[in-house]
Amino acid sequence: MITPELLAQVRRLTIRSRRAVEEVFSGAYRSAFRGTGLEFAEVREYVPGDDVRTIDWNVTARHSRPFVKRFEEERELTVVVALDLSGSLRFGSRRRTKRDAGAEAGALVALAASRNRDRVGLLLFTDRIELYLPPSKSRARSLRIVRELLAFEPQGVGTGLAPALAFLGRVLRRRAVVFLISDWFADSFDKELQLLARRHEIVTVEDPLEESIPDRGLLLARDLETGAVRTVDFGVSAARREWRSLRARRLRALRESFLLARADRIRVRCDRPVAPELVRHFEQRTYRR
Numbered sequence: 001m002i003t004p005e006l007l008a009q010v011r012r013l014t015i016r017s018r019r020a021v022e023e024v025f026s027g028a029y030r031s032a033f034r035g036t037g038l039e040f041a042e043v044r045e046y047v048p049g050d051d052v053r054t055i056d057w058n059v060t061a062r063h064s065r066p067f068v069k070r071f072e073e074e075r076e077l078t079v080v081v082a083l084d085l086s087g088s089l090r091f092g093s094r095r096r097t098k099r100d101a102g103a104e105a106g107a108l109v110a111l112a113a114s115r116n117r118d119r120v121g122l123l124l125f126t127d128r129i130e131l132y133l134p135p136s137k138s139r140a141r142s143l144r145i146v147r148e149l150l151a152f153e154p155q156g157v158g159t160g161l162a163p164a165l166a167f168l169g170r171v172l173r174r175r176a177v178v179f180l181i182s183d184w185f186a187d188s189f190d191k192e193l194q195l196l197a198r199r200h201e202i203v204t205v206e207d208p209l210e211e212s213i214p215d216r217g218l219l220l221a222r223d224l225e226t227g228a229v230r231t232v233d234f235g236v237s238a239a240r241r242e243w244r245s246l247r248a249r250r251l252r253a254l255r256e257s258f259l260l261a262r263a264d265r266i267r268v269r270c271d272r273p274v275a276p277e278l279v280r281h282f283e284q285r286t287y288r289r
Contacts, residue, residue, distance in 0.1 A: 084182035087224035126156030165192035
């Protein structure tokens with residue numbers, strides 16, 4: 001049920017995201033994603049300074065003087081925000097949950113895409129496909145995406161990254177930039193990730209408690225996806241070492257998966273602003289181009 005409190009939260013996120021898009025985010029987004037290719041515009045006479053590689057030799061031969069081809073960038077992109085709504089995204093040791101941080105990242109991308117007149121769509125998933133909105137250029141679509149990112153109530157609680165990736169591979173008929181937002185607590189998705197790896201960004205959402213478990217003795221932990229409850233004594237150094245070892249192995253496996261898929265990775269945290277991390281990534285992407 002959409003309560004007045006939830007509507008107020010959606011309104012605050014929309015206003016905050018719009019302000020960030022207008023002030024700093026939109027330019028970085030546009031520079032990082034320049035379009036899907038070049039479209040022929042015209043042939044004109046050569047002027048000093050033109051790139052000689054653009055000379056049209058057929059026209060040049062007919063007119064006995066050099067002519068060059070001019071191309072225009074195909075600006076319109078297809079962008080899909082895909083947000084994991086599994087139970088683990090409800091976790092948050094600070095003021096925000098991982099879903100809150102992920103929703104903000106998705107809202108920034110959707111509004112920036114809409115501002116640049118790109119087609120933007122949405123996929124929400126758990127261990128099943130919860131909601132799919134096909135890409136559209138309408139302003140109403142971007143505003144609905146912001147609302148669904150925060151307000152949608154999923155039916156599932158598990159994580160199904162592989163089915164979600166396979167679904168996108170089936171429904172996206174044209175090249176797209178996919179922002180896949182998840183904490184990546186899942187297995188067996190490498191094949192589907194590589195198949196979808198033509199153009200996509202990976203956003204990993206983390207909570208600071210997952211980086212460093214405090215020495216606070218007994219901790220009652222509940223798995224938000226299975227409901228299993230376990231008491232762990234983190235006052236014992238061996239338990240903390242085991243936690244760090246498990247986390248290190250998981251991060252190594254993730255890095256290898258992203259490397260094999262040639263997927264860019266953006267890390268956002270619940271205790272830090274989201275926009276600066278995205279802007280930093282887009283600037284780095286522009287520099288690599």
